[in-house]
Amino acid sequence: MLYPLTTPSRTVLDLSGLWKFMIDEEITPIDPKRPLPTEDVISVPASFNDQTASKKIREHNGFVWYETNFDIAKPLRSQRLVLRFGSATHEAWVYLNGQEIAHHKGGFTPFEVEINDYLKDSDNRLTVKLSNILDYTTLPVGNYSESTDQDGHKLRHVDENFDFFNYAGLQRPVKIYSTPADYISDITVVPDVHLAESSADVQVKVATHGEIDGVKVTILDQDGQPVVSGTSADTTLHIDHVHLWQPLNAYLYTAKVTVSRNGEVIDTYSEDFGVRKIEVKNAQFLINGEPFYFKGFGKHEDSYVHGRGINQPVNVLDINLMKDMGANSFRTSHYPYSEEMMRLCDREGIVVIDETPAVGLMVTFGFDVSMLESDDYQDDTWTKLKTADAHKQVIKEIIDRDKNHACVAMWSIANEAATFSKGSYEYFKPLFDEARQLDPQKRPCTYTSIMMATPKTDNCIGLVDVIALNRYYGWYVGNGDLKMAEQATRDELQEYSDKFPDKPIMYTEYGADTIPGLHSNYDEPFSEEFQEDYYRMASKVFDEFPHFVGEQLWNFADFQTKFGIQRVQGNKKGIFTRSREPKMVVRYLKARWTKIPNFGYKK
Numbered sequence: 001m002l003y004p005l006t007t008p009s010r011t012v013l014d015l016s017g018l019w020k021f022m023i024d025e026e027i028t029p030i031d032p033k034r035p036l037p038t039e040d041v042i043s044v045p046a047s048f049n050d051q052t053a054s055k056k057i058r059e060h061n062g063f064v065w066y067e068t069n070f071d072i073a074k075p076l077r078s079q080r081l082v083l084r085f086g087s088a089t090h091e092a093w094v095y096l097n098g099q100e101i102a103h104h105k106g107g108f109t110p111f112e113v114e115i116n117d118y119l120k121d122s123d124n125r126l127t128v129k130l131s132n133i134l135d136y137t138t139l140p141v142g143n144y145s146e147s148t149d150q151d152g153h154k155l156r157h158v159d160e161n162f163d164f165f166n167y168a169g170l171q172r173p174v175k176i177y178s179t180p181a182d183y184i185s186d187i188t189v190v191p192d193v194h195l196a197e198s199s200a201d202v203q204v205k206v207a208t209h210g211e212i213d214g215v216k217v218t219i220l221d222q223d224g225q226p227v228v229s230g231t232s233a234d235t236t237l238h239i240d241h242v243h244l245w246q247p248l249n250a251y252l253y254t255a256k257v258t259v260s261r262n263g264e265v266i267d268t269y270s271e272d273f274g275v276r277k278i279e280v281k282n283a284q285f286l287i288n289g290e291p292f293y294f295k296g297f298g299k300h301e302d303s304y305v306h307g308r309g310i311n312q313p314v315n316v317l318d319i320n321l322m323k324d325m326g327a328n329s330f331r332t333s334h335y336p337y338s339e340e341m342m343r344l345c346d347r348e349g350i351v352v353i354d355e356t357p358a359v360g361l362m363v364t365f366g367f368d369v370s371m372l373e374s375d376d377y378q379d380d381t382w383t384k385l386k387t388a389d390a391h392k393q394v395i396k397e398i399i400d401r402d403k404n405h406a407c408v409a410m411w412s413i414a415n416e417a418a419t420f421s422k423g424s425y426e427y428f429k430p431l432f433d434e435a436r437q438l439d440p441q442k443r444p445c446t447y448t449s450i451m452m453a454t455p456k457t458d459n460c461i462g463l464v465d466v467i468a469l470n471r472y473y474g475w476y477v478g479n480g481d482l483k484m485a486e487q488a489t490r491d492e493l494q495e496y497s498d499k500f501p502d503k504p505i506m507y508t509e510y511g512a513d514t515i516p517g518l519h520s521n522y523d524e525p526f527s528e529e530f531q532e533d534y535y536r537m538a539s540k541v542f543d544e545f546p547h548f549v550g551e552q553l554w555n556f557a558d559f560q561t562k563f564g565i566q567r568v569q570g571n572k573k574g575i576f577t578r579s580r581e582p583k584m585v586v587r588y589l590k591a592r593w594t595k596i597p598n599f600g601y602k603k
């Protein structure tokens with residue numbers, strides 16, 4: 001799916017701004033044929049939750065309504081016009097001038113619809129009904145229930161089956177873009193790098209719609225100079241002396257595509273791409289033939305006031321903070337991030353593990369890990385959840401959206417699912433097959449494994465290319481006891497290495513809640529000293545294992561969660577606060593990571 005760009009044949013209009021907004025109390029039906037009955041406003045794009053002083057709005061579960069009015073300049077009306085949502089969380093019904101024109105389920109992927117047939121000459125009214133309901137059929141997974149108030153009105157409840165606040169709304173840009181009536185509908189770029197020859201063959205496939213009889217693809221270098229060109233809709237172009245896209249040293253080429261009819265150029269689109277090779281071989285994660293070491297984070301899209309809404313200054317700051325610390329990567333825990341963030345990572349050379357919103361796939365999820373004491377803990381997740389269709393759909397959508405991104409080095413099919421329970425393999429096998437078949441660049445696939453999934457009990461670990469562990473020894477297990485934690489970390493890594501000698505292993509989560517400014521002479525949990533000791537302990541063990549290929553800690557910054565006795569205004573495992581001030585541990589990690597090379601750390 002193409003990102004909306006202005007080109008010589010296309011224009012993008014941005015509908016960001018103040019929209020009318022109301023929650024739907026489901027008392028008086030709302031008729032989209034009439035203007036939305038409110039004068040209240042909300043800013044788009046952003047989550048709605050933290051923009052008002054109302055607890056009722058912040059915690060509303062069910063439906064909300066958005067509305068804006070717009071005009072389209074006359075010269076554009078002859079073009080094909082497409083309304084495109086960067087995302088709408090979690091389910092959307094879209095009405096233009098009172099008519100339903102689109103419906104989409106899944107809160108973290110884009111969707112679009114042609115609007116020409118529904119437009120008026122002026123004052124078009126765009127209305128969006130959104131649901132933030134999550135249940136056993138959706139991703140993420142929510143525990144959904146209903147009750148009635150004293151007046152007999154229905155109340156809906158979503159209890160997040162995961163550890164982040166259920167922010168919702170129009171959280172990403174809403175745009176209208178134009179194309180000619182016959183147009184480029186998709187571009188797929190697959191680089192095949194010949195490392196020894198410093199060259200690459202880049203396959204560029206162009207999908208079109210309408211009467212097109214000519215396609216031209218020109219590859220431009222980073223200075224905009226043409227390198228090579230071809231003239232078919234499926235062409236493979238050879239680049240000599242190729243500039244590789246390298247971690248923290250990005251180089252982006254552009255595939256400039258023009259399509260024509262009878263010699264006349266009709267549509268133009270420029271897709272940036274990087275040339276790099278990703279392989280998993282001999283228990284190593286190779287980028288451009290060299291063993292890469294992941295240094296970085298699990299993150300969230302989470303900031304003050306914006307909630308989960310796009311916040312580009314914060315995105316830019318986060319990447320700069322990462323680079324300053326010597327980090328080179330992060331995972332889009334626990335959902336696909338905005339396209340704008342992915343484009344930024346392409347430019348900055350940040351290596352991304354791109355995760356689906358499959359989080360909460362464990363019906364017994366909670367902070368109680370006592371089940372770890374039993375070696376064969378089971379739950380009935382896979383008979384209760386009905387998420388397979390949503391999962392398949394989102395794998396398709398995320399690959400369709402992100403397939404060309406140089407920054408995407410691996411797909412994470414799920415976070416902490418009950419892969420130890422009966423039925424998990426049957427659930428995941430087809431999803432891994434699907435991802436591997438759909439990805440034109442054939443990137444490695446993984447999921448991040450929960451502590452109950454051990455080398456003995458995990459049914460699905462055979463499916464992954466890289467073993468990605470979320471582990472909390474010293475925090476949820478043996479809180480405060482770093483001696484025990486060190487041994488448990490070592491024992492488990494040893495067991496994984498012995499059992500899967502060909503698979504690289506990395507940590508995709510480990511961390512300790514830390515209250516900024518809390519200090520302790522006795523290194524107590526929650527103190528800044530404990531957080532540092534915890535990371536020093538883990539680092540020491542990581543360095544003992546040759547096939548341990550990366551450390552992505554939890555979490556980059558403190559973030560908002562639902563209420564809970566283990567959460568004080570959210571999760572405090574950030575090494576930065578929610579406003580991005582460093583905790584003490586940042587100095588230690590910076591010293592460590594700036595010494596660890598991106599390549600060749602584990603010989």
Ligand code: BDP
Nearest residue numbers: 163415416470509554571573
């Ligand atoms: C893991 C989850 C993550 C949580 C983290 C924690 O993957 O979403 O925030 O633990 O408890 O279970 O801090």
